[in-house]
Amino acid sequence: MLKSPSSKYQRFDPVSLPNRRWPSQTISAAPIWCSVDLRDGNQALAVPMNVSQKLDMFDALVKCGFKEIEVGFPSASNTEFAFNRRLIEEGRIPDDVTIQCLVQAREDLIEKTVESLIGAKKVVIHMYNSTSPAQRKYVFGKTKEEIIAVAVKGAQMIKDRLHRLTAGGTHVTLQYSPESFSATEVEFAKEISEAVMDVWQPTPEHKMILNLPDTVEVCMPNVYADQIEWICTNIKNRESLIVSLHTHNDRGTGTAATELGLLAGADRVEGTLFGNGERTGNLDIVQVAMNLYMHGINPKLDFSDMNGLIAMYERTTGMTVPPRQPYAGELVFTAFSGSHQDAIKKGLSGYDQHKTIWDVPYLTIDPNDIGREYREVIRVNSQSGKGGVAYLLESEFGIELPKDMQREFGPLANDIVDKLGREVSGAELKEMFWKEYIERSTPYSLHHFHADGVDGVFTCRCSLVINGQERGIAGKGNGPIAAFAHALVSEGGAPSFEVATYREQSLSSGTEASALAFIQIKNGEGKTIWGAGVDTNIELASIKAVLSAVNRASH
Ligand code: KIV
Ligand code: ZN
Numbered sequence: 001m002l003k004s005p006s007s008k009y010q011r012f013d014p015v016s017l018p019n020r021r022w023p024s025q026t027i028s029a030a031p032i033w034c035s036v037d038l039r040d041g042n043q044a045l046a047v048p049m050n051v052s053q054k055l056d057m058f059d060a061l062v063k064c065g066f067k068e069i070e071v072g073f074p075s076a077s078n079t080e081f082a083f084n085r086r087l088i089e090e091g092r093i094p095d096d097v098t099i100q101c102l103v104q105a106r107e108d109l110i111e112k113t114v115e116s117l118i119g120a121k122k123v124v125i126h127m128y129n130s131t132s133p134a135q136r137k138y139v140f141g142k143t144k145e146e147i148i149a150v151a152v153k154g155a156q157m158i159k160d161r162l163h164r165l166t167a168g169g170t171h172v173t174l175q176y177s178p179e180s181f182s183a184t185e186v187e188f189a190k191e192i193s194e195a196v197m198d199v200w201q202p203t204p205e206h207k208m209i210l211n212l213p214d215t216v217e218v219c220m221p222n223v224y225a226d227q228i229e230w231i232c233t234n235i236k237n238r239e240s241l242i243v244s245l246h247t248h249n250d251r252g253t254g255t256a257a258t259e260l261g262l263l264a265g266a267d268r269v270e271g272t273l274f275g276n277g278e279r280t281g282n283l284d285i286v287q288v289a290m291n292l293y294m295h296g297i298n299p300k301l302d303f304s305d306m307n308g309l310i311a312m313y314e315r316t317t318g319m320t321v322p323p324r325q326p327y328a329g330e331l332v333f334t335a336f337s338g339s340h341q342d343a344i345k346k347g348l349s350g351y352d353q354h355k356t357i358w359d360v361p362y363l364t365i366d367p368n369d370i371g372r373e374y375r376e377v378i379r380v381n382s383q384s385g386k387g388g389v390a391y392l393l394e395s396e397f398g399i400e401l402p403k404d405m406q407r408e409f410g411p412l413a414n415d416i417v418d419k420l421g422r423e424v425s426g427a428e429l430k431e432m433f434w435k436e437y438i439e440r441s442t443p444y445s446l447h448h449f450h451a452d453g454v455d456g457v458f459t460c461r462c463s464l465v466i467n468g469q470e471r472g473i474a475g476k477g478n479g480p481i482a483a484f485a486h487a488l489v490s491e492g493g494a495p496s497f498e499v500a501t502y503r504e505q506s507l508s509s510g511t512e513a514s515a516l517a518f519i520q521i522k523n524g525e526g527k528t529i530w531g532a533g534v535d536t537n538i539e540l541a542s543i544k545a546v547l548s549a550v551n552r553a554s555h
Helices: 035-042 052-062 078-089 106-118 133-140 144-166 188-201 220-234 254-262 285-293 306-317 338-354 386-399 403-420 426-438 480-490 538-553
Strands: 032-035 068-072 098-104 122-130 171-179 207-215 239-246 268-271 444-454 457-466 468-475 496-511 512-523 529-534
Touching: 032 239, 032 285, 035 052, 035 068, 052 068, 052 078, 052 207, 068 078, 078 098, 078 106, 078 268, 098 171, 098 457, 106 122, 106 144, 106 444, 122 133, 122 144, 122 207, 133 144, 133 171, 144 171, 144 468, 144 512, 171 188, 188 207, 188 220, 207 220, 207 268, 220 239, 220 254, 220 403, 220 529, 239 254, 239 444, 254 285, 254 386, 268 285, 268 386, 386 403, 386 426, 386 538, 403 512, 403 529, 426 529, 426 538, 444 538, 457 480, 480 496, 480 538, 529 538
Parallel strands: 032 068, 032 268, 068 098, 098 122, 122 171, 171 207, 207 239, 239 268
Antiparallel strands: 444 457, 457 468, 496 512, 512 529
């Protein structure tokens, strides 16, 4: 890279808009959406979609609620043309959906485009030509006047052919894009757009769409917003226009540019699912729609089945959705850090109790709203704390560790995960828990246990395997656990201890119901240690829990 980039790259000249109004506006309703997946998205694929893939995606876009869909560039290839014909001839376009086709300002291409649309109910014919200084100079070698003449001629050619569609009852809306608008002088963008308007003569009743593309994202989103507000304020007959945004993501701010463009007065947004499109992609429409949703605004698009949509997208485009893609990525409702997990766990249980306004820390929306599940929220790696460990054991296996035991087991599990150097599943955590507590069998393991109580005094007789040798021991106490503890210390050779905490719960897996007991013992030095035991009999589960704690204490 250059030490002095200004020798090669220049600052972007902003529009002069001292009284800009957009910073104090808010977005309170969804814009008109237009999906350009089947055109801009498709043209950016190494292997463009075939007709059946395009049909698959078209149906999914309709299902999401898109009412305007740019279906292709029918003059560009037989596949594109054939796709339009399939849609129209097989009656696949719902009555409330408008299909849009892109075309350059060239007679043969316009002719073919019109032909591809015959018989459709509602169409947008979208004409574009490039207007930026670099395009004028290098690509076309034309003056501003000559570039305007191209647009005007194209607009006239379209107008002259409209009767071929309207005669058959097709409702046609016209759209013009001064391509590379954001890199074009606003005065020139206005001039050329007004020249096209002069030909098409839009009215407030029959508006035309003026699409203002950030073809290559060359400026900051606030500058794009200034450009949009400047056009909305200065162009003639604004009331006869639907002002549309079409952003790309070269500087990584396509979403911001679109949102600020809406503040600046635009009515419509073009973009693609998950931002597929040329280079760094088009605007990700899912992001803008979900951003509205998380502010309580109905986006008029439905992403309830986000996983199904992703599967369709990957199947048809061959692209993948990155794990951190806002709203859609595999990891976006996942917290690895312990403090985040703890906060999410508390927030989720608070929300479950009150079911009012969503304010769960670290989660902008309820994953459930887009078909994701809470259990995906928390995963455990070496960054995780006791909260994540406890959450997975509880949510996946119903194991409710006592709070204090979480403090003991959390760091033990964390050490193992740290050594593994990878994420672990809930099942692996359960296995760790079982190994640490339930499967402890040295120095003591239980063979047989029996306790009887008379007048509140319990006597227990049991046989244990102690360091490999079978032995019978007996003891008394005010309950079976106390009697067993007494037997262990007085006859079994265990160091003295007392039971500090006891908790039990039922566990059911499949048809087998069993009990899980947790016991915390305190040794002679006041140190506490947890144990756990499982059995179909709750009394035996608690006796095993005592042995688990004593065994752990002796290691
Ligand atoms: O990015 C762009 O400018 C386009 C136009 C054809 C609208 O895709
Ligand atoms: Zn584009």
